[in-house]
Amino acid sequence: MTNTYILNATWVLDGKPYDFCLGQDSDTACELDGICLPGIERIAPAGELEIPAGAPRVHDAAGKILMPALFDMHASIEIDGRSKRECVSRAGQAAIAGGVWGMLVMPTPGFCFDNAATLDSFHDAVTQRSAAEMLPAGCISEGMKGEQQAPYNTLAARGVSILSDGKNPPSNLLMLHRAMKYASEIGMTFALRGDVPALTANTCIHPGTTSYKLGLHGTPPCAEEIGIDTALRLAADAGAKVHVQTVSTAGGVDIIRRAKAAGQQVTAEVALHHLLFTHENVGIYDTTYKTLPPLRETSDCEALLEGLKDGTIDCIVSDHTPCTPFAKKQDFTSAPQGMIALDTFLQAIYTHLIKPGKLSWADVVRTCCINPVSIANPVDLEEDVPTAAPLLLFNPENGVEVGGDTLPSGTLNTPFLGTKLQGCITLPLQ
Amino acid sequence: MKPRKDLLTIGDLSDEDINTILDSATAMKDIFTKSVKKVPALKGKSVLTLFYEPSTRTRSSFEVAAHRLSADVTTFTVSTSSVVKGESVHDTIDTLMSMKMDYIIVRHKNSGIPAVIARHCKAAVINAGDGAHAHPSQAFLDAFTIREKYGTVAGKRVVIIGDILHSRVARSTSTILKRLGAEVAYMGPGPLVPPQAYTGIPRFSNWDDVFEWKPDVIYLLRVQNERIDSPFFPAKDYHQAFGVTDERLRRIDDLNLSIMHPGPVNRGVELCDAAMDYRNSLICNQVENGIAARMSILYHLTPQTQNND
Amino acid sequence: MPTISQEAIQNALRDWAGRIAASSAEGEKLAVVGLISHGDILARRLVALLQNAGVPALYGALDISLYRDDFDMLSHKPALRASYLPFSTDGMHVILVDDVIDTGRTVRAALNALFEYGRPACVELYTLVDRGGRELPIHPDVAAFSTPKEAGVKVHLLEIDGTEDITY
Numbered sequence: 006m007t008n009t010y011i012l013n014a015t016w017v018l019d020g021k022p023y024d025f026c027l028g029q030d031s032d033t034a035c036e037l038d039g040i041c042l043p044g045i046e047r048i049a050p051a052g053e054l055e056i057p058a059g060a061p062r063v064h065d066a067a068g069k070i071l072m073p074a075l076f077d078m079h080a081s082i083e084i085d086g087r088s089k090r091e092c093v094s095r096a097g098q099a100a101i102a103g104g105v106w107g108m109l110v111m112p113t114p115g116f117c118f119d120n121a122a123t124l125d126s127f128h129d130a131v132t133q134r135s136a137a138e139m140l141p142a143g144c145i146s147e148g149m150k151g152e153q154q155a156p157y158n159t160l161a162a163r164g165v166s167i168l169s170d171g172k173n174p175p176s177n178l179l180m181l182h183r184a185m186k187y188a189s190e191i192g193m194t195f196a197l198r199g200d201v202p203a204l205t206a207n208t209c210i211h212p213g214t215t216s217y218k219l220g221l222h223g224t225p226p227c228a229e230e231i232g233i234d235t236a237l238r239l240a241a242d243a244g245a246k247v248h249v250q251t252v253s254t255a256g257g258v259d260i261i262r263r264a265k266a267a268g269q270q271v272t273a274e275v276a277l278h279h280l281l282f283t284h285e286n287v288g289i290y291d292t293t294y295k296t297l298p299p300l301r302e303t304s305d306c307e308a309l310l311e312g313l314k315d316g317t318i319d320c321i322v323s324d325h326t327p328c329t330p331f332a333k334k335q336d337f338t339s340a341p342q343g344m345i346a347l348d349t350f351l352q353a354i355y356t357h358l359i360k361p362g363k364l365s366w367a368d369v370v371r372t373c374c375i376n377p378v379s380i381a382n383p384v385d386l387e388e389d390v391p392t393a394a395p396l397l398l399f400n401p402e403n404g405v406e407v408g409g410d411t412l413p414s415g416t417l418n419t420p421f422l423g424t425k426l427q428g429c430i431t432l433p434l435q
Numbered sequence: 436m437k438p439r440k441d442l443l444t445i446g447d448l449s450d451e452d453i454n455t456i457l458d459s460a461t462a463m464k465d466i467f468t469k470s471v472k473k474v475p476a477l478k479g480k481s482v483l484t485l486f487y488e489p490s491t492r493t494r495s496s497f498e499v500a501a502h503r504l505s506a507d508v509t510t511f512t513v514s515t516s517s518v519v520k521g522e523s524v525h526d527t528i529d530t531l532m533s534m535k536m537d538y539i540i541v542r543h544k545n546s547g548i549p550a551v552i553a554r555h556c557k558a559a560v561i562n563a564g565d566g567a568h569a570h571p572s573q574a575f576l577d578a579f580t581i582r583e584k585y586g587t588v589a590g591k592r593v594v595i596i597g598d599i600l601h602s603r604v605a606r607s608t609s610t611i612l613k614r615l616g617a618e619v620a621y622m623g624p625g626p627l628v629p630p631q632a633y634t635g636i637p638r639f640s641n642w643d644d645v646f647e648w649k650p651d652v653i654y655l656l657r658v659q660n661e662r663i664d665s666p667f668f669p670a671k672d673y674h675q676a677f678g679v680t681d682e683r684l685r686r687i688d689d690l691n692l693s694i695m696h697p698g699p700v701n702r703g704v705e706l707c708d709a710a711m712d713y714r715n716s717l718i719c720n721q722v723e724n725g726i727a728a729r730m731s732i733l734y735h736l737t738p739q740t741q742n743n744d
Numbered sequence: 745m746p747t748i749s750q751e752a753i754q755n756a757l758r759d760w761a762g763r764i765a766a767s768s769a770e771g772e773k774l775a776v777v778g779l780i781s782h783g784d785i786l787a788r789r790l791v792a793l794l795q796n797a798g799v800p801a802l803y804g805a806l807d808i809s810l811y812r813d814d815f816d817m818l819s820h821k822p823a824l825r826a827s828y829l830p831f832s833t834d835g836m837h838v839i840l841v842d843d844v845i846d847t848g849r850t851v852r853a854a855l856n857a858l859f860e861y862g863r864p865a866c867v868e869l870y871t872l873v874d875r876g877g878r879e880l881p882i883h884p885d886v887a888a889f890s891t892p893k894e895a896g897v898k899v900h901l902l903e904i905d906g907t908e909d910i911t912y
Contacts, residue, residue, distance in 0.1 A: 217633045220546040220568030220603055290547040334555075335524060338545040338566070438820045455823050462807060462824035470832065471860035474810035504810075734810070735821050 009062040009435060013051050014398060017072035017366045024054035025071075027434060034393065040073055040375070043393040044434070066398055072370060073394040074106035074432055075351060076377040078274050079196075079250060079322035081171070081343070082139075083113040084416060085329050090130050091415075092116075096325070096347065097135030098413035104351030104430045105323070106395050107138030109196075109381050111171045112149060119144035119155040124163040138392060140383055142169040142196060145184055151175040157188045166382055167248065169196035172297055172342075174232070176202050178239060185243035194246040194272075194380065198298070199232030199257055209338055211284035211299045219290060221337060224299050226254040233257050237264050237271060248380060249273040251324055253298040255308030262317040272380050273317065275309045276324035277346055281357050282306075282420065290337040293420050296324070297342035310363055319376040321354065321369075323347050327416040345414045349407060349421050351399065352428035360401075360427065395433050403429035438737045441553040441560040444569040445610040453578075453614060456731045460579050463734070464727040466503060476734055477506035480537040485511045485527070485552075486563070487543040492698055493563050496722070497540045497572070500729035506538070524548060528555050537738040541565075559736035567601045573697055574607035575728040578615055580720050581652060584693060589616030594645050596677060597656030597705065598627040598667065599638075604656060604697050609636060620648055623656075623677060624668045641676075642683055646690070652717075653687060654695045655679065655705040674703060679710045693717050748889055748910040750902075753872065756888035757786065760870055761793035763886065764839060768799055775864075776839045777804035779854050780825045783842035785903045786872065790841060801839075804829040811853035833862035843899040845871040848882035873897050873910060 009027040016023050018038045025035075028046030035042045047054060056063060082096035083089075092115070100108055112118045116127060118141040131139045143165035144155040151170065160168075168188060174197045175181045185195060205228045210216045212223020233249055237260065240247040249261055252275050261273045278296055283303050286294045294300055312318040326343025333340050346353070354373070358364040374394055383392045405411055407421040436455040445453070466474055482501040484494050494510075501508045513527070524543075531539060531552075539558045541549045546566030553560035564570040582588050593612055599605045599621045609619045613636075621628045622639040631638055639645050645653075658673060674680065679687065679694065684707060687694065693715045700706050700718070710716065768774055776794070778787025784805035791803045805828040809821070840854060851869060858867065874887035875897050891897050895912040902908040 214633045217600075217629050218606075220566045220606065222567075290550060331525070334551070336543075336545045336547040336551045338547070339524070436820055436823070459824035462826040465826040465828075466810075469829075469860055470862065473860070475856065476810040476812075476815065731824070734824070737820060 007061055008046065009064070010054070010056050010060055011064050011066045011071075011398070011434070012054075014066035014069055014071040017070050017370055022051035022067070023048055023071065024051050025049070026054065040370075041393045042073075042396055044395065068400065068402060069431075070366070070399040070401065071396060072366070072399060073374040074397045075104050075373040076381065076383070076394060077105050077108040077323045077325070077347065077350065078248070078320050078377045078381055079111060079276070080108040080325040080347060081111045081113050082325070082327070083115040084327045085332060087415070089115060089126075090134050093127070093130040093139065094134040095327075095413055095415045097131075097137040097139070099325070099345070099347040100137035100350075101432055102411075102413050102430070103323075103347045103349055104397050104399065104432055105137060105347055106432065107140065107383055107392070108323075108325075108347070109142050109167060110139050111142050111169055112144045113171055114149075116141070117144060117148060118142065118160070118165065119147050119149070121159050121163065124160065124165070128163070138383055140167075140381055141165060142167045143193075144168065145170045145195065146175055146180065149173065151177050151180060154180065154184045154187065157191060157193060161191050161193070164384060166192060167194045167196050167380075169250070172198070173202075174198050174200055174236070178235065182239050182243055185240055185245035189243060189245035194248050195236070195240060196248040196250050197232075197236045198250040199229040199234075199236065199252070200298075201228040201231050204228035204231075209295060209299065209342075210287060211301045213284055213302065215284045215287050219287070219337070226256055226301065226305075229254050229298055230256040230260060233260050237261075237269060240271070241269055246270045247272075251276045251279065251298060251322070252309065252312070252318060253279045253301050253305060255305050258308050258312040258317055262312065262315075265317060272319040272376070273312075274320045274322045275313065275318050277321055277350065277353060278324065278344055278420070280306055280309055280313075280321070281353070286420070287337075292333045292335070292337055292340035293344065293418055293422075295337060295340055295342050296344060313364065313372055314368060319372065319380065321372045322377075323350050325414075326418075327414050328418045330417055333418050343418065345412065345416055345419045348412045348414050349419065349426055351430060352405075352426040353421060355399070355401060356427045397430055397432035398434060400429040400431075401427055403427075405429065436735055439735070440737060440739055441549075442571050442732055442736060443550050443553060443560070443562045445571050445574050445607050445614070450614060453611060456575060456728070456735055457579055457582060459734060460575065460724070460727045460731040463730040464724070466730075467723070467727070473503050473505055475505045477501070477504040480506045481535070482506045482508045482538040482540065482733070483511050483531065483534070483536040483558075484508065484563075485513065485531070485539055485541045487513050487541075487548075488564070490542060490564070492722075493542065493572070496725040497561075497563060497729050500726050500733060501538070503726070504730055504733055506733070509534075509536070524551055525555070528552055531558070532556050535740065537740050538733060538736065557739040559738040561732060561736070564603055567603050568606065570603040570607045572725070572729050572732055573604050574611040575732065576721055576725040577608045577654070577695065577697075578611045579724045579728050580695065580717050581612070581617070582615075583720065583724065584717060585651070588612060591617045591652060592620070592648065592650040593617055593652040593654055594620045594622055594639070594648065594650040595654045595656065596622045596645070597658065599623050599656070600627045600629055601659065601667070602656050608654070609634075620645070620650070627667055646686065650692060652693045652695055653679070657697060657699065658701055658704050674705075674707070678704055679706045681707050681709055684710050684713060688713065688715075691715065695721060698722065745911050750908040752889075753908060753910065756872065757789055757793060759888070760790060760886060761797055764794060765797045765799045768837070773836045774799065774801040774839070775804055775831070775833060775836045776801050776841060777806055777829065777858065778841040779850065780805055780807045780827075781904065782899055782901055785901050786843065787839075787841040790839070802831055804831070806854055806857050808850060808853040808857050811857045813849060813853065827857070829861050833858060833864040836862070836864045838864040838867045840867055840869045842869075842871050844873045844875060844897050845869070845882075845884050845887065846875045846877045848878045848880035851882050852880055872899060873912075875912070
């Protein structure tokens with residue numbers, strides 16, 4: 006075995022070319038701009054790295070970008086009618102395809118992370134089948150029913166540090182308040198989506214011109230805002246850490262901004278699709294664009310981007326949700342919510358946010374690599390040490406047309422289907 | 436008219452389509468006057484009514500229309516229990532395709548269901564009302580009724596009154612009337628009348644403004660108590676605030692305005708008793724014209740069931 | 745292209761009127777029913793001519809679209825015109841008028857339509873042109889002109905086409 010040398014790769018944060026040498030010892034690491042570069046033995050400005058004569062593995066990476074791989078704080082991996090192992094395997098492949106090395110897996114009915122057995126079998130499946138790291142988010146309540154608190158100590162002993170009831174945050178505030186008081190003692194973070202079920206029942210789209218035209222019931226933005234506000238107040242009182250999931254409204258961003266200014270322990274995420282699309286994309290009942298919460302107005306997209314840039318929103322997440330073609334072929338009201346996003350995550354971010362100048366590479370590294378890791382805090386259970394993000398090379402010159410064969414997820418519910426995305430990812434390096 | 440398989444919304448139709456269907460409805464109405472109220476146009480064709488929401492009126496109007504065109508009519512009873520059991524629309528579509536139906540008339544509480552069915556089967560699909568989305572056959576019968584009364588729709592002023600936001604009738608009827616050159620306005624309880632920015636249709640909040648606008652036709656929507664999960668407005672005030680009261684009826688009579696309503700009327704809510712016998716009430720004409728309009732719709736659609744299989 | 749003139753058409757109609765007037769019995773109820781969209785014009789003219797000859801006749805027009813036998817072969821349905829037959833045909837002597845007869849299928853449809861307005865005592869068929877090519881055992885009682893089967897026939901009438909002649 007010999008070392009691999011990669012030359013002239015552009016470092017994502019300063020835009021300058023570097024040469025580096027990949028080590029063979031998994032413990033080696035360098036640091037650049039405060040970011041740990043695991044597996045790299047030596048790094049030097051381009052041309053300054055000493056390469057032994059006749060080294061067999063020297064690659065020129067001119068024009069490619071070297072960056073840490075991404076961590077996704079919000080993915081659901083369950084596919085109706087498929088085995089758990091297949092779901093794990095597919096999501097792992099999808100993540101690697103989209104430049105994502107690890108993800109926080111939300112509990113779903115099939116992956117109900119409220120007991121030791123499920124967590125153990127999930128851990129085994131991930132170890133055996135997944136190309137990417139997967140951390141389970143434990144349930145807040147047993148069976149995600151919102152009634153009885155889940156066994157938090159049991160979950161914590163299996164590496165769970167974030168709790169969520171998935172799509173339906175508990176509406177029983179007393180239960181939630183007590184859960185927060187108890188679980189914050191053992192270092193749990195509560196990942197919650199802002200929602201008031203009474204206001205959002207039977208709704209499926211943002212209220213506006215499209216909802217009127219299509220005759221669909223609208224999900225009022227205030228439901229999310231009230232929900233976020235409620236969660237923050239409960240958490241403040243209980244002394245718990247909150248991570249606000251999939252903020253979709255300008256009002257939601259404001260509430261979080263104020264809470265942060267007041268010093269509350271809160272982090273927040275936005276789903277990529279809420280930055281890119283609006284309710285108008287729904288067109289004539291295009292169920293691909295049915296999401297939870299729904300796609301909002303352009304002004305909301307702008308407020309969310311602003312929140313990302315000023316640090317109010319900490320991460321961009323995929324909110325990856327595979328839905329079978331059969332399920333999405335139903336009418337808009339009956340079809341399930343969600344898009345797949347892992348498969349094309351970094352390519353879509355590059356094509357639709359970085360290239361048009363809406364976000365910088367530094368914003369992306371911060372919101373997709375550094376912040377998610379510091380919130381989710383992935384730990385190698387066997388070794389009990391923090392896991393560092395691997396590196397990837399991103400070639401912005403190459404593009405690919407998204408089709409069934411480029412989507413390892415195995416479902417087709419992405420708005421990018423049939424469109425071209427820029428970017429070709431090498432992950433892992435070797 | 437270009438061959439068209441389905442009728443899902445008015446917006447899908449060209450001006451030519453709309454006029455052709457309206458013109459043919461006149462010819463269809465002529466059939467009612469014969470001793471034999473039946474023509475053989477759809478002889479041997481099968482028509483299925485698939486109503487997931489109860490509606491005796493629309494369903495029987497379609498059934499009479501199909502019978503008068505000599506089609507065979509089957510009523511597919513969707514029990515509420517099988518819906519509750521979660522029988523998906525796709526399973527139902529598979530069943531329907533096996534039955535080799537030529538025309539499917541569908542009503543469902545979810546917007547967009549007829550489009551899903553239309554996409555997946557060869558039969559001509561007619562939307563008989565989907566959620567708050569569209570009710571195109573109602574739109575045709577309304578336009579036909581106004582045209583019959585006034586000779587033309589163009590230039591007429593029609594004010595639609597009631598819960599506009601949740602009304603498929605308001606959406607479809609306002610669309611067809613505007614396409615035919617009428618002016619349309621909405622009036623109703625504030626939160627139930629969408630902003631003009633959404634619709635391009637002026638909105639009023641009281642009767643005085645309505646009268647000032649000088650409408651020709653007062654179109655009252657049915658207060659849909661059954662489709663509303665949680666009440667939208669204080670029901671007891673509706674008649675006084677938005678209904679045709681005795682006093683308003685006198686004013687309507689003085690101004691010689693017409694009254695329309697898609698039926699069935701909630702007496703004492705949208706209309707006072709006296710309004711039911713008002714000389715310019717077109718409500719019964721609407722029912723009769725509904726059959727003619729629906730015959731014309733059935734006649735002009737082209738199922739793709741005739742070729743090969 | 746051979747042409748039959750307006751004058752010839754008018755003469756033919758006058759002949760028809762004379763023939764009907766001569767054969768109609770006293771007290772007989774007469775109706776002239778034209779097929780939309782040229783036969784109805786001929787029927788209207790014939791009724792006027794009969795009126796002048798002192799023979800009262802009722803006027804009717806039939807749209808036979810709904811009775812056609814070739815629905816499944818049409819890519820789109822013809823626009824409908826309202827039939828006009830404001831009387832029962834019970835016991836009447838009905839003169840059915842059309843511009844051209846070829847396969848006979850239109851007349852078959854017209855007979856079906858006509859019988860749904862009552863039970864006429866007898867029905868006669870008058871056509872301007874007989875171009876042969878019959879596919880049904882239906883023949884006109886009177887046909888003013890005959891043209892070869894191979895030729896296409898176009899009948900133009902002043903009221904709807906602006907000119908009047910027959911070309912084939």
